[in-house]
Amino acid sequence: MDKRDSDKMIQLAREGKGISKIWEDDFPNYDYWDIYIEVNTAGEKSSVGIKRMITNRLNKLPSLGKKEQQDLVNEINELVWHLYVRYKESQQKLDKIRGIITK
Numbered sequence: 001m002d003k004r005d006s007d008k009m010i011q012l013a014r015e016g017k018g019i020s021k022i023w024e025d026d027f028p029n030y031d032y033w034d035i036y037i038e039v040n041t042a043g044e045k046s047s048v049g050i051k052r053m054i055t056n057r058l059n060k061l062p063s064l065g066k067k068e069q070q071d072l073v074n075e076i077n078e079l080v081w082h083l084y085v086r087y088k089e090s091q092q093k094l095d096k097i098r099g100i101i102t103k
Contacts, residue, residue: 001030006038013039015090016047047086050079 005027012022019039023032039046045053057072057079064072 001034001038005030006042009035009038010042010044013044013046014086015093016086018046018048022046045082047083050083054079 019036023035
């Protein structure tokens with residue numbers, strides 16, 4: 001895979017675009033799983049993927065013991081922080097774009 005394509009895929013996922021949309025809109029010449037692996041290997045997750053992870057973990061909570069519940073709560077907290085950081089980055093980019101447009 002071309003490094004520029006890889007970087008673009010990672011950037012799009014970081015901005016919150018789902019892997020299926022990256023595949024459909026930007027890189028239909030690649031296989032879905034190639035994009036998935038590329039994005040996840042870089043440590044990025046789409047916001048849709050994180051939402052699903054949080055939902056699955058919340059659904060699992062009632063069936064776990066106290067120790068496992070606390071571990072899962074800590075993992076959910078990390079996922080929520082990941083979303084928050086990406087949101088703040090996106091807001092900063094939008095502010096820059098708005099500043100350019102209104103000048």
